[in-house]
């Protein structure tokens with residue numbers, strides 16, 4: 001299964017703060033757009049994709065919220081408010097989580113107290129990891145391996161030092177073209193490339 005990992009540096013990890021961040025610096029509404037565009041297609045959803053949000057505005061540890069397409073149960077709805085409520089509910093259950101501890105919510109959502117860097121390091125042990133970068137190599141020149149991992153940010157750029165560190169660790173930078181897109185648009189374009197490579 002391919003995975004999208006979205007780093008959300010200003011998204012709060014406390015459920016109430018998360019919900020209050022709509023339209024504010026954290027702009028968590030972008031995450032709802034990414035959620036829908038990653039997991040849903042017309043009249044169904046993608047079973048072969050994993051979506052992970054790493055929320056970093058935390059008083060203790062970052063929270064990685066992971067949704068697996070093959071374990072997606074029925075949802076209350078898919079409006080922005082429904083998706084944000086779903087994510088906030090998962091965060092509420094994960095309040096006070098110990099470092100690197102994991103919980104699975106009744107909806108099958110996995111929440112782990114883990115940093116972005118540590119999570120990427122884990123993926124790199126067994127998977128090819130790509131960083132979305134407008135200046136990277138053309139996506140159409142890539143032959144993606146199975147179970148590829150794609151890293152992107154929400155509206156806040158990846159810090160320069162992360163770029164360098166990821167490169168050192170073997171992460172490949174890939175571009176979707178010359179226009180800076182929304183993350184929710186990037187996930188659609190990558191999945192389209194993957195669909196065509198099948």
Ligand SMILES: C[S@@+](CC[C@H](N)C(=O)[O-])C[C@H]1O[C@@H](n2cnc3c(N)ncnc32)[C@H](O)[C@@H]1O
Pocket residue numbers: 132133134135151152153154155156157158174175176177178179180181182183186
């Ligand atoms: C809205 S952009 C981030 C915008 C942010 N202001 C910046 O300058 O990085 C969200 C994500 O999409 C990726 N992205 C946007 N356009 C892209 C493109 N043409 N090719 C590859 N990645 C792209 C960015 O690298 C980032 O991870």
